[in-house]
Amino acid sequence: MNNSQGLYRPEFEKDNCGFGLIAQMDDQPSHWLVDTAIAALARLTHRGAVAADGKTGDGCGLLLKKPDSFLRLCANQQDIELGTLYAVGMVFLNRDDKLAASARDAL
Known part of the structure; x- marks a missing residue:
């Protein structure tokens, strides 16, 4: 059974080990939001901060706006x-x- 729809292709589906999303719904700049996002990213050391080799990551980061x-x-x-x-x-x-x-x- 082919469940493809639009750009979605089930054969490309795979799990991720972590994802975080926080947003400032009133569109106002917020130090708290940035600090919280950085803290969340830092807890994913095996992803964006430090990979298995202890030196590199895979490009995780923040999109602020x-x-x-x-x-x-x-x-x-x-x-x-x-x-x-x-x-x-x-x-x-x-x-x-x-x-x-x-x-x-x-x-």
Whole structure:
């Protein structure tokens, strides 16, 4: 049975070991929010802070606020017109050129 829908492909599904999300719903800057997000990330030492080799991580980090002006500029450069509401997906491509090309084709 194929449960593919839109960009979702069940064969690419895998577990993650940790995820944290906190948000300031009134859109006001908050030191508490940043401090709390950093504390949460620091508790995932086997992910973003320090990997199994004790030296590297996998790129975990914080996205503090959607950089709307920058994203609109990038979209415009690709002849994409963004509406008032839009979403952004982050994609990390394989370092192998052929595998990265295959992933781009899937998107």
